Amino acid sequence: MTQNSSASKTSKRFSPAGPLSGKITVPGDKSISHRALILSSLAIGKSRITGLLEGEDVLATAEAMRAMGAKIEKNDDVWTVHGVGTGGLMQPEAAIEMGNSGTSTRLLMGLVASHDISTTFTGDASLTARPMGRVIDPLSEMGANIQARPSGDGKSCLPLTVRGICPAVPIAYRLPVASAQVKSAILLAGLNTPGITRVMEPIPTRDHSETMLRGFGAELAVETNTDGVRTISLTGEAELNPQNIKVPGDPSSAAFPVVAALLVPGSDIVVQNVGINATRAGLFQVLQNMGADLTFKRKRTVGGEPVADIHVRHSALTGIEVPSGIAPCMIDEFPVLFVAASLADGVTRTTGLQELRVKESDRLSQMARGLETLGVEVTEQADGLTIQGTGGKPLTGGRNKPVIETALDHRIAMSFAVAGLVTKGGLALDDMTPAQTSFPGFVEMLKGLSKA
Numbered sequence: 001m002t003q004n005s006s007a008s009k010t011s012k013r014f015s016p017a018g019p020l021s022g023k024i025t026v027p028g029d030k031s032i033s034h035r036a037l038i039l040s041s042l043a044i045g046k047s048r049i050t051g052l053l054e055g056e057d058v059l060a061t062a063e064a065m066r067a068m069g070a071k072i073e074k075n076d077d078v079w080t081v082h083g084v085g086t087g088g089l090m091q092p093e094a095a096i097e098m099g100n101s102g103t104s105t106r107l108l109m110g111l112v113a114s115h116d117i118s119t120t121f122t123g124d125a126s127l128t129a130r131p132m133g134r135v136i137d138p139l140s141e142m143g144a145n146i147q148a149r150p151s152g153d154g155k156s157c158l159p160l161t162v163r164g165i166c167p168a169v170p171i172a173y174r175l176p177v178a179s180a181q182v183k184s185a186i187l188l189a190g191l192n193t194p195g196i197t198r199v200m201e202p203i204p205t206r207d208h209s210e211t212m213l214r215g216f217g218a219e220l221a222v223e224t225n226t227d228g229v230r231t232i233s234l235t236g237e238a239e240l241n242p243q244n245i246k247v248p249g250d251p252s253s254a255a256f257p258v259v260a261a262l263l264v265p266g267s268d269i270v271v272q273n274v275g276i277n278a279t280r281a282g283l284f285q286v287l288q289n290m291g292a293d294l295t296f297k298r299k300r301t302v303g304g305e306p307v308a309d310i311h312v313r314h315s316a317l318t319g320i321e322v323p324s325g326i327a328p329c330m331i332d333e334f335p336v337l338f339v340a341a342s343l344a345d346g347v348t349r350t351t352g353l354q355e356l357r358v359k360e361s362d363r364l365s366q367m368a369r370g371l372e373t374l375g376v377e378v379t380e381q382a383d384g385l386t387i388q389g390t391g392g393k394p395l396t397g398g399r400n401k402p403v404i405e406t407a408l409d410h411r412i413a414m415s416f417a418v419a420g421l422v423t424k425g426g427l428a429l430d431d432m433t434p435a436q437t438s439f440p441g442f443v444e445m446l447k448g449l450s451k452a
């Protein structure tokens with residue numbers, strides 16, 4: 001689990017080290033890994049998963065599913081899950097520790113809401129500050145009783161206890177925020193609920209839950225109306241069949257070496273086996289619109305998801321206005337996009353990013369403060385950042401020896417690690433341990449690219 005105490009912090013310096021080259025792979029997709037463990041735990045029989053992300057967030061999901069009765073083992077690179085069947089979850093003996101992981105917490109809150117068990121969730125200092133009302137509202141409509149800790153500023157937060165109900169009431173729910181976690185929480189609750197549970201999604205978000213639920217044999221229909229609103233209808237009391245799942249590389253993790261290679265002069269790298277699902281690949285599109293030289297090779301399908309090898313060459317980037325509608329397709333990639341924008345020629349303006357304020361940290365504020373420390377001209381709006389790029393000139397860290405705070409946020413840590421490669425004199429991060437939540441081996445990966 002991610003620790004909160006300063007004693008366990010590991011500071012780390014990142015400095016320019018010449019062109020990046022080589023072929024790499026990145027760890028498995030975090031969203032797909034969570035869902036692979038959860039759905040396999042509900043199937044009757046034995047599922048096999050390869051390529052699973054072994055980051056702390058996903059390991060927290062595995063531990064939670066074990067605590068509720070699933071048998072999960074790892075042999076060599078293969079994870080084996082013996083599921084308990086839909087509706088078969090057992091009452092956990094103790095509170096479930098979710099560490100830093102919003103996805104684990106919100107998806108599992110949905111899962112237990114339609115079981116006749118009582119489950120307490122807790123987490124680290126970052127997770128316990130994040131809003132859970134967005135999941136509590138629909139799950140309460142389904143009949144679950146949820147007692148959460150009120151935060152000082154009106155949010156419902158962890159620790160919280162979900163007293164589930166069986167049978168739960170099927171609902172039709174229009175998402176008030178574009179959130180794949182909320183959508184998935186309702187669908188997972190709907191799995192053990194009689195009748196049809198519907199989620200209306202005005203702005204499309206990542207669709208891994210829909211794809212994987214179908215893959216496991218659930219009856220699920222998706223309709224898109226003329227306004228672009230997607231309605232997902234899931235028939236409850238579903239019987240899930242065990243699967244063999246291959247998890248593709250995470251585009252959100254690939255984002256770091258991709259941006260690093262674009263920014264460091266002379267770089268030429270290939271990131272292999274990266275998921276390029278359209279609901280996830282917004283960053284690559286935005287970077288190409290900024291002038292990035294990205295080539296998608298060997299396009300293929302892995303585990304029902306589109307995948308490619310991405311060839312990246314150093315490129316002179318130009319600032320752009322990022323359309324707010326693309327935000328859900330690259331929601332976790334904005335921190336590293338802000339680093340790319342800092343070296344682009346001209347102004348990059350982003351809007352519609354209020355959600356970034358309720359991630360592992362307030363990502364707009366953390367990025368604005370850190371980039372300012374490196375001499376970047378940044379304006380922080382309520383819903384985005386406007387960044388004046390240097391036109392390829394290195395950022396300025398050296399003389400004032402900046403130390404950037406990573407604030408228990410893996411994306412902040414890895415984004416500034418990339419910034420360090422293009423900062424004169426380099427920079428230090430106060431704590432690199434958050435990278436373990438989604439990208440074990442991140443530091444070694446970057447080092448390997450500079451040595452290749």
Ligand SMILES: O=C(O)C1=C[C@@H](OP(=O)(O)O)[C@@H](O)[C@H](O)C1
Nearest residue numbers: 031103178179180181182331332
């Ligand atoms: O469903 C998922 O796997 C995720 C959804 C997104 O969160 P929101 O649903 O809060 O946008 C994303 O930020 C998170 O990293 C993973």
Ligand SMILES: C=C(OP(=O)(O)O)C(=O)O
Nearest residue numbers: 100101102103332359411
């Ligand atoms: C927001 C993220 O994850 P989570 O919500 O699962 O903590 C992320 O990985 O950037």
